[in-house]
Amino acid sequence: MREKIIGFYLACINNERGKIHSLFRSLFFILSRFYYLAIKIRWLIYKLGVIPKTRIPCAVISVGNITWGGTGKTPAVIMIAKLLKEMGKRVTVLSRGYGRRKEKDKKNKISIVSNGKRLILSSREAGDEPYLLSKNLPDVSIIVGKNRINNGKYAIERFATEVVVLDDGFQYWSLNRDIDIVTIDCLDPYGNGYLIPRGSLREPVSHLSRADIFLLTRANLVSRDDLHRIISDLERLNPHSTILESVHRPKYLQGSFSGEKKNLDFIKDRRVVAFSSIGNPYSFEKTLEGLGAKIVKIFQFPDHHDYQRNDLREIEAACRTDLEKGEVIAVTTEKDGVRLERIISPEADRVFWEIWILKVELEIVRGKEEWQRKIESYI
Structure with missing residues (x-):
């Protein structure tokens, strides 16, 4: 339904x-x-200051967007947190934890997903994105909860945090921040141009004037003319901002059952069943094609889809013969891999002999030195 x-x-x-x-x-x-x-x-x-913004005693970097859907926030948070750790900073990521299991008194509850040493919550308890952050940032504390002011204060007291990274924070106006980073998906920068619920805009495009840094994601998947148009729009809206270009760089494939890693040549010229439940499935599919995969079937589930074994059976039924012969491989995203963990455990009967997860990282391809200087100047 x-x-x-x-x-x-x-x-x-x-x-x-x-x-x-x-x-x-x-x-x-x-x-x-x-x-x-x-x-x-x-x-x-x-x-106007009718409701004052709260400042907490540490640096705050907000990473957000102006549309709902996948703009690359999660890999951007991972990239930023890793940079801060390389600079020797104690970092905590604060996330709302969208899609996690509902709890009583959830509004003021502070839930520690990871203390920077070990994972504490499951993906169901944490939400898929915070859980994915924890797996990619094993030495960074991750906290989820609606009240990110209280969570930030708690992080300072508990972990002596020096820098808070506010995941999906562009609309969280009650917390003062030192840097506002907005991710813009070059494939779909402003959705259909309408606000929620007629479109996907969470704020009017004019509000981009608040941003300090624009991080253009998937810049390699659009033409240079389209990219220049996006940059011109942002320069007109916010002439004092810094504009960076980035790509989702594929790294390797990993088997969800075996844990085996394969280099990217493994997928070249192979027939692939691609399935995902992310905000922008088109970018995932285009990345696979860029790696030389021959996509024979695509399954797109709603964003943050709670996978059931019947979903996998549906995919398997559509490609049963080819899957049995090993002539087709199933590939999904790392975020989907998190949501699949509980139904593809070794104890469960397998529907597939293997599901391959494409691991990608965000990489700045234009403006990297300026980006590092900007971060260092605020921290």
Whole structure:
């Protein structure tokens, strides 16, 4: 049912024809105007100091976006935290923990996903993104919870934190920050141009004037003309910002059952079943094609999809013969790998002989030196 609702909603905002779609699209547009008004009033309240922003006694770096969906925030947080650790800083990542198991009194609960030495919570308890952060940042403490002001103060007391990285923090206006970094997906920089719920914009595009740094992600997947247009737009909106270009650099493939690592040549010229439940599945599929994979079937699940074994059986049923012969391999993303862990454990009956997870890292390809100077100047 949830998937059908999401599918219908996406069809509406993506301008699919039909009277019902058109009716709901009009309704969503009206609601988006009320949303715009609420955002403007809320921002004015903070701007005028009616509700003061809280400053905590450590540096705060916010990483966020202006649209919902996958813009590369998680790999950006990983990259930033690693840089700060290389600089010798004690770092804590604060995340809201979207999609984690609901708990009573969740609003003020402080949940430690990792203390910088070991993982404490499961992916269900932490949320898939904080759990993924913890696996990639084993020496960084990760805390989830709605009240990130209290969580930041707790991190300072418990871990002597020197720098807080605020995951998905662009709209968290109550906490003062030293640097506001906004990730912009070059494949879909502003969604369809409409605010929620008519579109995917979480704030008006004009609010990008608050950003200190724009981190353009997937810059290699668009033409230079399109990239220059995005840069020109951002320079017009925010002439004092720093604009960086980055790519999602594939590193290797890892078997979800065996843990075996394969270099990227393993996928070249192979027939692939690609499945994912991320904000921008198109970028994942395009990356596979760039590695020389021959995609024969694509399965796209809603973002943050809670995988069940029936999902894997559905994929297997569509490609059973080829999978049995080993002529097709199944590939998914690292974030999906986190959500699949509990249903592809060695104790569970296998649907696939192996599921390969594509490991990628964010890499700045233009503006790297300026980026490091900017970070160092605030820390």
